[in-house]
Amino acid sequence: MSEISFLGRVAVVTGSGGGLGKTYAIELARRGCAVVVNDLGGDRHGKGGSTSLADETVAEIKGFQGEAVANYDSVSTFEGGEAIIKTALEKYGKIDILIHNAGILRDRSFANMSAEEWHGVINVHLDGAFNVAKPAWLAMREKNYGRIVFTSSVSGLFGNFGQANYGAAKTGQVGLMHVLAIEGQKYGIKVNTISPAALTRMTEDLQRPEDRPDVDESPTHITPAVVFLASEQCQATSHIIHAGNGFFGRIQVAYNPGVFLGKTPVSVETFAENWDPITDTTEMAIQSPEERYMQYVLKKAAR
């Protein structure tokens, strides 16, 4: 395959002062992309802030004569989101790629989770996705081109103890992706989501590499997937790609054949008696552009 180049492209990567985002920013810049390196520079719970994280990524990119500029605004407010995207528009004249990667953790069992812990996490991951995607969207639509990559997690897609706030925020981005993929179709905007798994400061005390000597948890295992999703060569949209430890795969919202129980509303008992065919997962399918789920349902219900 010919080399995937980003010459002439402009990207914003939120939370790219460290961890996964830093690897995305560096790889994009290595391939000729001008990158806005956004990072608030706080701790992994979202407390505090500093310019040093974003500055370090920019210095590394400048070190190999790449093009990058730092931005220290928070994704958690709309004004912050606008300022982040404005940095790209003012410095480079456009935005082709948005990777919303910024994130924090405030884990707690649901019984003990405070409203502050709930809202704090939703605010950075999900509101943050809106705050940067909205101004980026308007600029991308004008140019009839765009690539957006949101960040989900198996903790949200499949659930994980103590992460009600994080799981909801991470799955919320999937809903946003599906809608933007539809709305972006006629403007050449592809919208996809990465589900990463790697050892970073966010996960250092969640995962135990010493217990798993057989796997390599380096963040750079995620980079090729995200950089491809950000490229012109990526024609897919509405995809969730899982990457980690050298493994790559697709996770998707799917549906089973279901059953049509009649035009007259059925009793609760009839529903219960049909539980097995209603919930059977042996023949799952995913929605296609040719037949959307509601078209499938209505076709079956019209029999």
Ligand SMILES: NC(=O)c1ccc[n+]([C@@H]2O[C@H](COP(=O)([O-])OP(=O)(O)OC[C@H]3O[C@@H](n4cnc5c(N)ncnc54)[C@H](O)[C@@H]3O)[C@@H](O)[C@H]2O)c1
């Ligand atoms: N590491 C994993 O295994 C894993 C798994 C699933 C999902 N994720 C997701 O991947 C993304 C990157 O995580 P990571 O593991 O590299 O963690 P990380 O803590 O190293 O990186 C997150 C970055 O986001 C920045 N940030 C936080 N709040 C911000 C804000 N309001 N505005 C701007 N920047 C902000 C932080 O300063 C930090 O540099 C996150 O969205 C995380 O939820 C990571």
